[in-house]
Amino acid sequence: MDKLDTAFFSEDYELMLEQVICNDPELLYIDSLLCEIFAK
Amino acid sequence: MNVQKLSDQMLLQNYLQGDRSAISTLIDKHSRRVRDYIRMMVKDNDVADDIFQDTFIKVVHTIDEGRYSDNGKFLSWVLRIAHNKVIDYFRAQKQAPSVSESSSGYDILGSLRFAESTVEDKIIADQIDADIKALVDLLPDEQREVVLLRYFSGLSFKEIAEQTGVSINTALGRMRYALINLRKMIKEKDVVLC
Numbered sequence: 549m550d551k552l553d554t555a556f557f558s559e560d561y562e563l564m565l566e567q568v569i570c571n572d573p574e575l576l577y578i579d580s581l582l583c584e585i586f587a588k
Numbered sequence: 589m590n591v592q593k594l595s596d597q598m599l600l601q602n603y604l605q606g607d608r609s610a611i612s613t614l615i616d617k618h619s620r621r622v623r624d625y626i627r628m629m630v631k632d633n634d635v636a637d638d639i640f641q642d643t644f645i646k647v648v649h650t651i652d653e654g655r656y657s658d659n660g661k662f663l664s665w666v667l668r669i670a671h672n673k674v675i676d677y678f679r680a681q682k683q684a685p686s687v688s689e690s691s692s693g694y695d696i697l698g699s700l701r702f703a704e705s706t707v708e709d710k711i712i713a714d715q716i717d718a719d720i721k722a723l724v725d726l727l728p729d730e731q732r733e734v735v736l737l738r739y740f741s742g743l744s745f746k747e748i749a750e751q752t753g754v755s756i757n758t759a760l761g762r763m764r765y766a767l768i769n770l771r772k773m774i775k776e777k778d779v780v781l782c
Contacts, residue, residue, distance in 0.1 A: 564657070565745075565760050566668040575767045576671065578774070581781065582724075583675045585717050586739035 596662040600651065611651070615644055618663050622670055629674045639677060643670040719779045723770055731766035734759055 569575045596617070602610035622643065627636040646669050650656050656665070724735055733752060737743045745763070749756040774781065 565764060566665060566672075568764060569668060569767065574771050576668075577781070578767055578770050580671070580675065581716070581720055582735065582739045582770075584678070585720055586736070 600656075600662065603651070611648060614662070615647075618666060621663065622666055625667055626670050626674060629671075630677065635677065639670065639673045643673050646673075716779075716781055719781075720770075723773045723777075723779065726773060727766055727769055731762050731769065734762040735766050738763060 569579050596614060599610045599614040599617075603614070619640075623636065623640050626639045626643070627633060630636050630639065643666065647656075647666055650669075724732055727735065730752070734748055737748045737751065738745070743751065745756050745759050749759045752759065754762075773779070
């Protein structure tokens with residue numbers, strides 16, 4: 549797999565993870581907490 | 589056929605086949621829910637409108653570039669993008685020194701930690717920070733590493749995969765398990781998050 553393919557699949561998988569998190573309010577909230585805490 | 593009753597999947601398909609109006613229909617179909625979600629998060633209608641617009645710009649670009657893989661959960665995907673835009677907004681607010689305390693304070697899902705409007709709220713928010721960081725420390729090494737690289741270092745999953753020497757799929761899987769494990773520990777240890 550070349551780098552372009554890898555980048556493409558990365559985006560795809562990231563979208564899949566986003567969908568998994570968004571479908572679960574608790575995971576969404578934990579994700580928000582982690583974003584906030586580690587962005588400080 | 590009543591266009592309002594077309595499924596998201598069909599509207600996407602029509603759009604990809606050249607029906608430019610289909611994307612407008614799709615956006616209209618979900619606009620109220622997405623806008624309400626953003627407004628609930630930022631508590632400012634003007635800011636919410638900007639984020640709403642940015643959200644759908646990203647949605648359309650992603651679809652146009654062929655990077656959206658439809659699995660029948662279009663709205664969830666859009667809400668997630670909106671959520672990320674909201675987080676970006678708050679991050680930018682925190683980095684802007686001229687922003688007043690009242691406009692930078694916010695409240696996500698009713699949690700006190702994001703409002704920090706009083707000394708007591710600040711103490712609670714600091715406690716939540718400490719609790720979450722302690723739980724992250726308890727994650728298996730490979731999951732903790734992905735969490736820190738993602739949220740602290742801000743790396744993409746492609747970069748995380750390269751840095752840790754695993755596939756992108758594995759890195760994403762570790763992140764998913766990390767979040768699930770954190771939820772499990774929060775419940776087991778009765779950690780109060782609001």
